[in-house]
Amino acid sequence: MTERRQPAPAQNWKLILAYDGTDFKGWQVQPGAPTIQGELQAALGRITGESPLPQGSGRTDAGVHALAQVASFVLHAPIPAENLLRALNRTLPMFIRVLDARTVRSAFHARHAAVAKTYEYRIFREPVCPPFLARYVYACPWALDLETMAACAQVFVGEHDFASFAAADPDLAGREGAREQEGGAGVSAGAPVVAGTVKTIFSSQWERRPTEAGELVVYRVRGNGFLHHMVRNLVGTTIEVGRGRLRVEAIAGILAARSRAAAGPTAPARGLFLHSVEYGEDEGDLARVEG
Numbered sequence: 001m002t003e004r005r006q007p008a009p010a011q012n013w014k015l016i017l018a019y020d021g022t023d024f025k026g027w028q029v030q031p032g033a034p035t036i037q038g039e040l041q042a043a044l045g046r047i048t049g050e051s052p053l054p055q056g057s058g059r060t061d062a063g064v065h066a067l068a069q070v071a072s073f074v075l076h077a078p079i080p081a082e083n084l085l086r087a088l089n090r091t092l093p094m095f096i097r098v099l100d101a102r103t104v105r106s107a108f109h110a111r112h113a114a115v116a117k118t119y120e121y122r123i124f125r126e127p128v129c130p131p132f133l134a135r136y137v138y139a140c141p142w143a144l145d146l147e148t149m150a151a152c153a154q155v156f157v158g159e160h161d162f163a164s165f166a167a168a169d170p171d172l173a174g175r176e177g178a179r180e181q182e183g184g185a186g187v188s189a190g191a192p193v194v195a196g197t198v199k200t201i202f203s204s205q206w207e208r209r210p211t212e213a214g215e216l217v218v219y220r221v222r223g224n225g226f227l228h229h230m231v232r233n234l235v236g237t238t239i240e241v242g243r244g245r246l247r248v249e250a251i252a253g254i255l256a257a258r259s260r261a262a263a264g265p266t267a268p269a270r271g272l273f274l275h276s277v278e279y280g281e282d283e284g285d286l287a288r289v290e291g
Contacts, residue, residue, distance in 0.1 A: 008078045012108055016100040017069045022135045027059045043091040048077035057110045057277045063269030070277045072110040116278040118222040119231045122271045126214035133213055138271035144242035152241045153204040155251040163197040165234055166227035168260035200224045229266055237264030
């Protein structure tokens with residue numbers, strides 16, 4: 001009598017990914033559209049014969065990049081971590097790379113276990129943006145008062161209701177408060193305050209970053225969660241301050257308005273990077289790649 005083979009025990013996996021989001025419609029699977037989540041799921045299927053839906057730390061939008069996105073999923077295939085990493089990088093499109101692959105305890109979830117995230121937004125200030133930078137920066141040659149922009153960034157630090165800086169998309173209103181696109185629930189303009197729009201920003205700052213091609217101005221923000229389009233709306237509003245079209249003193253009123261119409265424009269997706277994701281001590285503390 002043939003002995004039945006027991007299935008391999010399930011293992012919970014954690015990946016750290018870097019990707020150029022230009023040619024993808026964001027993280028989340030969409031019918032008929034290339035996405036990071038969809039490409040990763042398909043690659044896992046080709047390698048292991050299993051097709052778990054990887055859960056990301058956040059659902060980055062179309063055109064947004066990542067230096068250290070974190071994903072988790074369960075596999076039964078008994079594959080060594082180094083073999084899975086090599087196989088994924090052979091199979092995935094060249095614009096998606098797996099930087100690290102490891103098994104973790106079953107309770108780990110890339111989004112639910114995250115305690116903080118850091119985003120970067122990169123602005124190129126020279127009159128002509130080199131073509132090899134154009135996919136990764138917002139070319140913004142206007143005169144900007146960086147000291148005023150730095151003061152504006154400090155107003156965002158602390159716990160605030162950021163509804164005025166969430167995407168004004170009525171289809172997003174009322175959805176799960178923990179939903180992450182850049183981190184959380186979207187809110188329509190003028191929507192009533194809900195718990196999902198209250199976030200804590202731990203640090204918010206602008207810095208000059210010289211490169212061979214010219215000067216970058218980089219906004220780096222770290223917080224416990226981010227609403228849909230929140231970072232891009234913070235940047236767009238701060239640029240208005242830097243151009244003298246808006247006063248720093250107006251930011252408190254914009255926050256209090258809880259209306260998307262009160263804030264400035266949305267900065268383009270191409271300048272935004274998910275920089276790093278932080279977890280508790282049981283999860284290895286930090287998934288980080290310096291940009």
